[in-house]
Amino acid sequence: MQHWDSDERLLGELGAALTEAASVPASFLEAGRAAFAWRTIDEELLLLTSYDSILDTELAGRARAVLTARQLVFDADGFSLQVEVTEAGIAGQLMPPGRAVVALLTPGGHAEETTADEFGSFLLGPPPPGPIRLRCTVDGTTVQTDWICV
C-alpha cells in the first residue's frame, strides 16, 4: 500500500513532496511565526470549544433555514462561557454568573472590551474577520477561549 518499496515511486513522491513545500507563500509562514507572540507564560485557564452550532449536524438537518445565530460554548474546570454570534454582534453569558471584564482579541491585539453585569451577561460588537478569542477577567482570575473564526 505504501508504494515506497519501488525506488522510482519513492523518488517521484519525494520530488512532489519537496515541490509542494517550495511553493508555500511567505505570508503563511509569517502568520505562523507571528502566532508565537501569543504564547502564555503563566498558567492561564484555557476554555476549549465544547459546542459549536455549525458543527452540530443534527441541528443543521432539523432547521437550517431558521439558523441565524451561531452558538458556541467554551468550557474549562468549573467555568463556562456561552456566546451567540450574529451580524449584530456577540452576546455572551458567563457561568458561574458574575461581574467580569471581557475583551475580544484578534491576532493583532486588543479589538474591543466590555463588562459583564452581575448576571454574567455581556454584549460585544460584530466580530472582525479572522480568528478571535475572548478573554475574561473575573475576581483577578483570567480565563480565555481558544482561537476561533466566527
Next chain:
Amino acid sequence: MTHATPIAALVEAASAGDQRAWNEIVDRYTPLVLSVVYQHRLRPADAADVNQTLWLRLVEQIGRLRDPDALPGWIATTTRNECLRMLKLQQRTQPFDPQATDEQAVAVDQTDVEAELLAAERRQALRDGFRMLSDQCRELLAKLMADPPPSYADVSSQLDMPIGSIGPTRIRCLNKLRRTPAILAFTGAAPEGGVLGAALGQR
C-alpha cells in the same frame, strides 16, 4: 536549531519559549497545513484564516502535546477540522436554497478527504525523512528527481562524483530514507528488515 533537529527537541524548545525552534516548526509543517487547506478548496482569505488559526491553536497546545512525534497528525487533523468549520460557515452565510442539496458546499466525499489527508501526511513524512539524510544524499536525490531526469553524465560533472557510483549511491540514499524515523513511523515497519521484515514480524 538546524534542518535536522528532531521534532521532539523542537517541540520541547518551543514549549520553553524558543522562537527559533517555533519558526523551524512553522517552516517544516506549513506545507502540510496548506496541502490540507487546498484539498478543501477554500477562498484565499479563508485559507489564510485557517492557517493562522491552526498556528494560534498550536501555540496553546504545544506544551500539552503528550507525544511530539504525533505532531504532524495533530496538525493535519486540526487543519482539516478548521477547514470543515470554514466551509460550514460559508454555507451558512449563503442564502438558503431549498432546491439545492444541503451538503453541496461541502460536497467532498469523506473517503476522498481521508485518502487525501493520508497522502498529505505521507508527503510530510517524506520531507521529514529527507531532512535527516546526509548532505551528499540530499544533493544527489535533489538532482535526480528533476523533471525531466538529468543524465548520469550531467549529474556526475555537477556533483563531481564518479559516474559509476551514482546508481549505487542512489539506492543507498533511498534505503536510508526508508529507514529514517519519520518514514518508519509512517509505515509502521520494524527498524530493520524493510517491508518483508515488517510483514514477517506481524506473524
